[in-house]
Amino acid sequence: MRAVVCAAIVLAIAPFGLPLFAMTLLTEALILGLLAMSLDLMVGYTRLISFGHAAAYGLGAYTSGYLLLHTSLPLPFAVLAASALAGAVAIGVAWVCTLATGISFSMLTLAFAQLLYAVAFKWTSVTGASDGLAGIPRRAGPFGITMFQTKDGYYYLVLFCLLGAYAFCRSLVRSPFGAVLRGIRENEAKTLSLGYNTRLYKIAVVAVSFALGGLAGALYSPFAGFANTDLLFWLFSGQVLIMVIVGGQGTLHGPILGAAFFMLLEHVLSLYTESWALFFGLIFIGFVMFAPEGIWGLLTRRVRA
């Protein structure tokens, strides 16, 4: 807990010490961290392996982008509306996907994400097809607040969302609801036989996970100024899953570290080689084989020893 507070303080004063390009990277890392943390609820806490978490991100990104381009909604409200929509869509998706378990569940999440990808490509009037949505404004308001229009101001909005989501998730996984999720992770058949309606719990956790993943996406498109189909592509779903596993699944803060690590490495490696993904793949294999508990696990292992 002390480490979390320290990290929050360091992040809060970061804009005073870091140059502008670094702040841009850090903002994006926090957004991706929020996305990876949301996936951790499913993967790390419930053992629901989603190969389609880009769907949550893309849904959020396109929705907030669309609302900012075509309505006069202030930015925070557009972001919240996009997050709510992602959560609501997830209830329907999870209702279908939880008919299956294990690898079939994963394949259904992948199929759903690819479906959204195809929709984004074809529904030109709303999504802009292969051009995507461009020129998404960071509109001022509500109540005349203009803070989010500056880069640092937007960073604080992202940081606030991440910390809020973290506090929410932490409370959730330690609650009675979270204990049932852990039961589902370890032995779903037994959890069911104890009298828990496990499918409802799974649908609920997918909805929460998508709402938070949607929040991340909704924060991304006004930050970047655009939303395109890359955000919905299966490759991105895989990358988020890698962030969760490399960071340390089932810890919440691990996947945030994983996202930052992924971004940093992509940034550094791509300075030297075009095939940076190859090297990242090797690092990923290394983690899976030698440190399945991820970066966070490595850090705490060092502390305990």
Place this chain on the structure above:
Amino acid sequence: MALLELDGLTKRYGGLTAVNGVTMRVEAGEVRAVIGPNGAGKTSLFHLITGVVPASAGDVRFEGRSLTRLSSYQRCQAGLSRTFQLTSLFPEMTARENCRLSAQARLARRWQPYGGQAVFGEASTRGDEALERLGLTAVAGRPAGLLSHGDQRLLEVAMALAQRPRVLLLDEPTQGLSVEETLTAVETLAGLFAGGRLTVLLVEHDMEVVFRLAQKITVMHRGSVIADDVPSVVKEDAAVQAAYLGGYA
């Protein structure tokens, strides 16, 4: 009125009739064993009672209410708690956490998505009480997956007990135990059943265990009931002797 009544319960898998028109009454406070050779349909019968598989025909009534339309978790909520033939636990949780999660299932706020001190407190009290009744207090802090096989079997019973069930259904509680472990387990269970406050339905094929624990015995053979009486009468029954006991008595 009996607490649990089975009425012509039948399960057919294609041409195979696994359970064939089983009618049985379990009174409150009774310890009843269902015995029979492998393939007699004992575990299938359990699955039908607990709703893991749907019945082809017949009815299960609990306190006079039909359970047929209820799914397995709803039947558990109604008061039927079961253990499995193959030990089914949460291996990475401690024995105490296993019992706590089990007890939590019976609390109204079991799904509460925040806080939870009150829920966890009440569930822990019930769970610890069950652990104590099965003599597992000493190992309560150990991960369930690291317990001895004998303790794991008893832990599963403790988990069911932590739910304060109306009917406790035990599927071969001594399955896979060594001779000594079986003796310990049977004495623990006998102590638990003494006093007649629990209603128990157990499936077992170890005769020693059955005659030590059960007040009433239902004998199944090829899906059908061939005898239903107190142990002393069942032992002497000619049909049972031929089908199963092979001159045991």
